[in-house]
Amino acid sequence: MSELFCEGEYALLLLDRRRRYLVKLEKGKRFHTHRGFLDLDQIIGRPEGVAIESSMGVDFYVFKPSLWDYVESYERPTQILYPKDIGFILVYADIGPGCRVLEAGVGSGALTSFLAYHIRPTGRVYGYDVNPRFIEVARRNLERTGLLGYVELKLGDVYKGVDERDIDVAILDVPSPWLAIDPVYRSLKPGGFFVSFSPTIDQVEKLVESIEAHRGFIVLNVLESFTRSYKVRRGETRPETTMIAHTGYLLFARKLSLQF
Numbered sequence: 001m002s003e004l005f006c007e008g009e010y011a012l013l014l015l016d017r018r019r020r021y022l023v024k025l026e027k028g029k030r031f032h033t034h035r036g037f038l039d040l041d042q043i044i045g046r047p048e049g050v051a052i053e054s055s056m057g058v059d060f061y062v063f064k065p066s067l068w069d070y071v072e073s074y075e076r077p078t079q080i081l082y083p084k085d086i087g088f089i090l091v092y093a094d095i096g097p098g099c100r101v102l103e104a105g106v107g108s109g110a111l112t113s114f115l116a117y118h119i120r121p122t123g124r125v126y127g128y129d130v131n132p133r134f135i136e137v138a139r140r141n142l143e144r145t146g147l148l149g150y151v152e153l154k155l156g157d158v159y160k161g162v163d164e165r166d167i168d169v170a171i172l173d174v175p176s177p178w179l180a181i182d183p184v185y186r187s188l189k190p191g192g193f194f195v196s197f198s199p200t201i202d203q204v205e206k207l208v209e210s211i212e213a214h215r216g217f218i219v220l221n222v223l224e225s226f227t228r229s230y231k232v233r234r235g236e237t238r239p240e241t242t243m244i245a246h247t248g249y250l251l252f253a254r255k256l257s258l259q260f
Contacts, residue, residue: 116150165187
């Protein structure tokens with residue numbers, strides 16, 4: 001049975017495939033759109049999936065927000081990773097409940113949020129960033145989604161080392177990941193996953209060369225992914241004119257047993 005909407009929580013207002021709005025439910029408040037305003041009192045105490053009519057007679061459908069709905073609304077001082085890249089990281093690095101994950105380059109906390117969501121309830125995410133502003137923004141974003149309790153945010157430079165040991169997965173979204181190979185090797189447990197996200201192929205080439213020289217990892221795969229939505233209508237079905245194409249390259253490797 002669906003839970004009813006309560007005052008103080010967030011709701012997703014869905015107009016169509018492209019237009020959706022995340023709103024906090026407060027009594028006596030109105031939400032204004034180009035298709036009229038909605039009295040938020042109409043939503044409180046109602047179930048998911050109901051249609052709420054705006055002042056212009058337009059129906060908005062109301063749902064509980066997904067984690068991605070929250071992440072899309074995050075304060076963003078940096079570019080965030082998209083679901084297509086986050087999904088590959090979660091699956092290929094075998095991230096699940098109880099995992100201990102090192103993340104370097106927290107940024108806005110988008111990937112951090114999905115890591116925290118998937119390692120619950122006994123896992124832990126250790127997020128490093130050299131920018132104090134990014135750390136604070138990520139902290140606010142994680143508080144909003146209720147996931148901060150699974151994350152330890154640290155102001156620190158992964159190139160210089162990390163505190164944690166026996167980590168299951170290390171994920172780097174930093175300009176020069178090859179400079180972090182030694183610290184990451186020391187932090188990972190034997191067989192642990194090393195993941196790197198890089199916007200340019202030059203970064204990937206240098207990272208692979210450095211990994212091969214280091215001899216402490218075996219590279220499993222280097223890939224990029226694309227997503228394309230479709231307009232579906234009888235006799236007119238075709239790809240949408242815009243798509244999320246290149247965002248970055250993902251490298252996956254695993255730790256070998258060497259002595260340092």
